[in-house]
Amino acid sequence: MSGTTIHLAVYDDFADWEPGYATSQLTQHGFTVRTVGLTTDPVTTMGGIRVQPDLTIDELTPEAIADSALLLLTGSTRWDTGDDLAPFAAKAGGFLAAGVPVAAICGATLGLARAGLLDDRDHTSAVSFYLAASGYQGGERYQEADAVTDGDLITAGPTEPIAFAREILGKLGVYEERKLDAWYRLFHDSDASAYAVLQGADEPAEGAADAATADSRGTS
Template identity: 50%
Template sequence: MTETVHVAVYDTFVDWEIGLAIDHINKPMWQREPGRFTVATVGATASPIVTMGGMRVVPDTTLDVVRPQDSAMLILAGNDIWNTEQFSPFAAKARDFLAAGVPVAAICGATGGLAMAGLLDDRAHTSNAAEFLNSVGYAGGHLYRDEPAVTDRDLITGAANAPVHFAREILERLDVFAPGVLASWFKLYGDRDPAGFYELMAE
């Protein structure tokens, strides 16, 4: 049965931060179970949004109808609205997912929005910088990790400058690739070692 990975979309959505992750979730190449996952975009409403890169995206579905039990993961990219009312419904949906034991992955500004909602107060996490999250007055500073990406239970967080590390955590959590394939994948994309490509081609 196909499982859906939901990607939150909103104006100023930072498209490049999650591109590598959703590409390899959506395409069957090298996957442990090809075709297991599909990617769907979810907006606050059905109205089109414009990404930071200028692309116009019409959401596949809306927050009010997405249920954690019908999803494999919720992914939240960075944005310029993380500290506004516009982002609050997405943070609330992330809370629902985590409460249901369904993973959430947030990168860049989205981590700030989750921090404001109290979702980083009891989980190890990372972001663009400790100072960035401290500026929102959250209670999770003692759990901040100065790492490119961090997974704690069902929450994945990543820094804006580490989309490859963020993607690796997502792919590992979803069990998209066998461990050896994921290692070769990261060798290619993370370490920029061409040997990783030839290892993948041999799969």
């Protein structure tokens, strides 16, 4: 990985809450998010937010991929109802072949399964039979876990955007292991003691937890 650009795939009905934990941290640590659409026509998220793609998928040339840090694919009902998002799965294959990480959550994992990208990699999703319906050959590599990283591939189920972000932040080196664990405990478990670790201090004593909780509400 040599680049600092996060390429976020956007399409109508994409699950806009799924990438937010990751992208909000990445943009605070030197990365730039660029949205990628099938075209540059605006799309509307599942939450009703209108997004104007920065570039088209065809503009993700081998040179652009080589300069990327990550391709991020979110869920959408369109992964389940047709093949119009298949170009994103195919492009994910190009990223992985170039040694550039790919992160897929929710329905995007089905797209990767159909493209054969999960056949030889450990992965997870909503449930195993969701991917099995694709006819893919990777059932033995399915993991019952919130999120899974295997080499340059990160996968997660639809209810795990925080675990998904943890794997992305770890893969891209945003936090070292101790702070990454603290970040996860703070946002996933509401563990107030983790706030001090993120600020570079030792974990607070039990009596300081209330103050840390109040401060953590403003942490981004």
